[in-house]
Amino acid sequence: MQVVGRRQLVAGNWKMNGDKALVGKMQKIFATAGLDNMDVVICPPSPYFGLFDGKLKLGSQNISEFDSGAHTGEVSVAMLNEFKCQYSIVGHSERRADNHESNELVALKVEQVLKAGLTPILCVGEPESVREIGKLFEFIAAQLNAVLMKVGVSQFADVVLAYEPIWAIGTGKTASPAQAQEVHAFIRGHLAKQDVNIAANIIILYGGSVKGNNAQELFSQVDVDGGLIGGASLDPQEFLSICQAANQ
Ligand code: PGA
Numbered sequence: 354m355q356v357v358g359r360r361q362l363v364a365g366n367w368k369m370n371g372d373k374a375l376v377g378k379m380q381k382i383f384a385t386a387g388l389d390n391m392d393v394v395i396c397p398p399s400p401y402f403g404l405f406d407g408k409l410k411l412g413s414q415n416i417s418e419f420d421s422g423a424h425t426g427e428v429s430v431a432m433l434n435e436f437k438c439q440y441s442i443v444g445h446s447e448r449r450a451d452n453h454e455s456n457e458l459v460a461l462k463v464e465q466v467l468k469a470g471l472t473p474i475l476c477v478g479e480p481e482s483v484r485e486i487g488k489l490f491e492f493i494a495a496q497l498n499a500v501l502m503k504v505g506v507s508q509f510a511d512v513v514l515a516y517e518p519i520w521a522i523g524t525g526k527t528a529s530p531a532q533a534q535e536v537h538a539f540i541r542g543h544l545a546k547q548d549v550n551i552a553a554n555i556i557i558l559y560g561g562s563v564k565g566n567n568a569q570e571l572f573s574q575v576d577v578d579g580g581l582i583g584g585a586s587l588d589p590q591e592f593l594s595i596c597q598a599a600n601q
Contacts, residue, residue, distance in 0.1 A: 358554050361470030361572065361599040362513065362579040364412060364474060366392040366442060366560075371397055375587065376404045380587040382407055383596075391579065391599040394440050394474075395586070399428050402436040409456035412474065418461040421503055434571045442465045442581075443473045444496070456499035463500050467508055474513045474558070474581065475500060477540070481520035481581025490539055497543055506547040514540060514557045515581040521561025523583055530570045530577075532561045539577035565594035572599050 367375075379395060386393075394407070394523035395413040396443060405411055417427035444459035445467060454462075459475070466473040477496040479489050493516075501509070516536050521528050528536075537557045559571050560581030571577055579599045585591045 359556055359578050361391040362394065362556055362558060362594075363391065363596045363599050364396055364440065364442070364513075364515075364558065364579075364581050366414060366445070366581055366583050367395070367586060368414065368447070368583060369398060369399045370587050371401065373401070373404060375589075376401050378589045379592070380406060380419055382593055386596065387594060388596050388600045390601070391596065393596050396440070396442055399432075402433075402438060407437060410440065410515055411436065411438045412442060413438055413501055414445065416440050416441045416443065416462055416466055418465050419460065420465075421568075429481060430465055430471060433471060438471065440472045440474055440513070442476060442515075444476045446476060446478055446517060446522060452478075453575050459496075460500045460503035463512065467504060472511060472513055476481055476515045476517050476560070476581070478515075478517035478519050478522075478561070484520070485517070489536070492549055493540065494543055495538065496538065501547065506544065506551055509544060509548070509551050509555055512555065514555060515560050516540060516557060517560035517581060523562070525562050527560070527562040527564075527571070530574050533571055533577055534574035537574065541576055559560050563595060565591045565598070568595040568598035569601070 394410045394412045396414050413433050440590050441464045448454050463473045477493050479492045483492045541552045556578040558579045558581045559577050563580040563582050564585050
């Protein structure tokens with residue numbers, strides 16, 4: 354739902370998928386898409402950045418917390434800037450799990466992205482076991498607090514949040530619109546305790562098995578400002594229909 358002051362955003366996280374041909378197909382289909390009321394961001398694997406023609410906004414899937422140096426396999430914010438990347442996903446649950454990224458490391462990465470003038474897409478979200486024992490809100494609050502403590506609430510004016518319940522990622526098991534709304538409202542309320550204006554204006558995306566056929570219902574929730582899309586962002590037509598749902 355388009356709320357005054359908040360523009361809907363849909364970001365496609367290709368993860369370790371896609372190829373040169375997909376870059377071409379995506380650009381072609383979005384060149385004539387006419388999506389004037391929302392923003393689209395593509396987060397491809399970093400080798401593909403240079404193939405984009407500059408019309409679609411780009412984001413990285415990860416970022417180093419360091420400026421430069423002997424950190425094999427890492428990509429710096431300065432490199433993202435050179436390739437006109439405006440966003441960086443930080444703290445995706447797959448990186449938290451596969452690369453043991455702690456809340457504290459995620460906070461350092463958010464700080465690094467902000468320092469370079471890019472927009473972090475900060476991911477938070479609980480495993481199913483945490484939801485089952487009723488600790489959902491404590492878990493999300495701890496993820497947010499680590500970053501709030503590091504950068505301060507005023508910096509959240511330049512942050513995009515993504516609520517991604519781990520049990521819904523790549524499983525086809527989407528959170529219901531009511532479940533998504535409940536957590537989004539909690540997140541906004543948590544920030545509002547520190548700064549009402551920042552909380553009212555921050556974009557909060559939902560991620561986890563968003564598809565063309567469920568996007569509209571999810572995005573029409575009052576605190577859901579778009580989506581972070583994994584699997585469905587690899588199919589240009591499906592991704593377009595998700596973006597069209599956000600454009601309404
Ligand atoms: P999914 O992934 O859309 O394939 O569930 C979402 C994500 O991991 O960002």
